[in-house]
Amino acid sequence: MSESVECSELPSELLVPIGKGLDTRIEILRFRGVCKSWRSAISCSDFIPRFPLKFPNPFPPPRLRRRRSLDWLAISHDEVDHLHQQPICLLHETILYRLTPSASSDKGWLIKVEDCKMHLLDPHRERYESESPSILPNNFVLLDYGTVELTRAHTLEIQSLIPIGRVNKVVMFNDCHVFVVYRDGKLCHAKCGDESLTCLGEMGLEFDDVIVYEGQVYVVDRFGICWWIKINDSTLDLVKLWNPCGSDCRKTQKHLLESDGTIYIVDRQLDREWRGRHYACVVGFKVYKKNECGGEWVLEESLGDRAFILRSDCSLSVSTREFFGYEGNCIYFTQQNQIHVFNLENNSITNADLNEDKVYIQTALKGNSSNPLFDNC
Numbered sequence: 001m002s003e004s005v006e007c008s009e010l011p012s013e014l015l016v017p018i019g020k021g022l023d024t025r026i027e028i029l030r031f032r033g034v035c036k037s038w039r040s041a042i043s044c045s046d047f048i049p050r051f052p053l054k055f056p057n058p059f060p061p062p063r064l065r066r067r068r069s070l071d072w073l074a075i076s077h078d079e080v081d082h083l084h085q086q087p088i089c090l091l092h093e094t095i096l097y098r099l100t101p102s103a104s105s106d107k108g109w110l111i112k113v114e115d116c117k118m119h120l121l122d123p124h125r126e127r128y129e130s131e132s133p134s135i136l137p138n139n140f141v142l143l144d145y146g147t148v149e150l151t152r153a154h155t156l157e158i159q160s161l162i163p164i165g166r167v168n169k170v171v172m173f174n175d176c177h178v179f180v181v182y183r184d185g186k187l188c189h190a191k192c193g194d195e196s197l198t199c200l201g202e203m204g205l206e207f208d209d210v211i212v213y214e215g216q217v218y219v220v221d222r223f224g225i226c227w228w229i230k231i232n233d234s235t236l237d238l239v240k241l242w243n244p245c246g247s248d249c250r251k252t253q254k255h256l257l258e259s260d261g262t263i264y265i266v267d268r269q270l271d272r273e274w275r276g277r278h279y280a281c282v283v284g285f286k287v288y289k290k291n292e293c294g295g296e297w298v299l300e301e302s303l304g305d306r307a308f309i310l311r312s313d314c315s316l317s318v319s320t321r322e323f324f325g326y327e328g329n330c331i332y333f334t335q336q337n338q339i340h341v342f343n344l345e346n347n348s349i350t351n352a353d354l355n356e357d358k359v360y361i362q363t364a365l366k367g368n369s370s371n372p373l374f375d376n377c
Contacts, residue, residue, distance in 0.1 A: 259317030
């Protein structure tokens with residue numbers, strides 16, 4: 001039997017390829033924090049973040065009939081075309097982690113890191129704001145805590161000189177295929193490096209959400225019908241899988257979510273038709289669980305100790321036994337930039353005041369070391 005070797009004595013010929021295979025900044029920092037030899041094996045400057053990526057403009061220049069509505073700008077049609085050709089579209093990636101005080105701790109916090117930059121933020125925020133402070137104290141030491149990657153989410157940032165449409169959801173599959181659900185229900189696809197997006201589905205189909213589940217891509221339409229996106233070598237096909245669930249009323253919005261290995265549809269019920277409108281008030285939710293024995297959906301009366309979090313970039317399920325700050329059998333959602341909580345037991349909707357949770361996190365994460373989180377690398 002060969003003798004064991006201390007990690008500090010591993011040869012650089014082994015450490016260098018391991019370090020170069022890491023794809024997130026947190027992994028780089030944890031690798032460099034093991035010991036001096038590991039730190040010298042790879043520099044943070046060697047790490048080139050993949051995101052943000054350039055992405056095709058999902059809102060190409062309008063046709064002549066649409067241009068006429070821009071006459072109030074007092075510019076020519078050629079100048080309008082120029083404005084529409086200028087938008088820069090970037091694909092961003094957010095990684096959500098479970099942060100625990102130690103590797104053996106039972107409970108932790110839900111945090112997120114965007115574009116491989118060490119912005120550790122309130123995960124309820126829909127997007128990063130540079131002026132928003134981090135919820136973590138300055139003397140936070142990453143190596144004192146355990147991190148578990150939960151999921152990756154993607155968003156599009158469109159820098160345009162004139163008003164454009166809106167995108168509901170973006171999903172990346174196999175680091176190559178990107179699927180986009182528009183606010184009007186249109187479903188489009190592009191590969192990394194493509195110059196334009198391709199629409200999927202028949203005319204008139206309106207989709208609400210898209211998800212990667214068990215290594216496959218699924219979408220749900222406004223009727224609650226789930227479709228499998230079959231990815232072939234050169235084509236994409238929509239295959240109808242499961243029977244509809246929930247209401248087909250235009251006053252609902254469907255969300256796809258995975259919880260404990262099972263796929264769910266969360267039916268968001270609104271006070272008015274939401275497509276084409278800036279605001280519709282939530283009046284309730286219905287939750288449907290996929291029946292493992294067939295193509296039927298079963299109305300779920302209780303989520304037990306789990307909480308569902310509905311975000312614009314992804315939706316996820318957390319256990320109250322594993323995370324601080326969440327109540328079981330509840331759905332957390334955003335409305336008019338405010339976090340609300342829907343309780344399935346009594347169908348009540350209340351505001352979620354996260355300020356107390358932030359203060360608690362800051363107090364709990366204070367360490368004795370003065371070493372900064374970012375490693376100054």
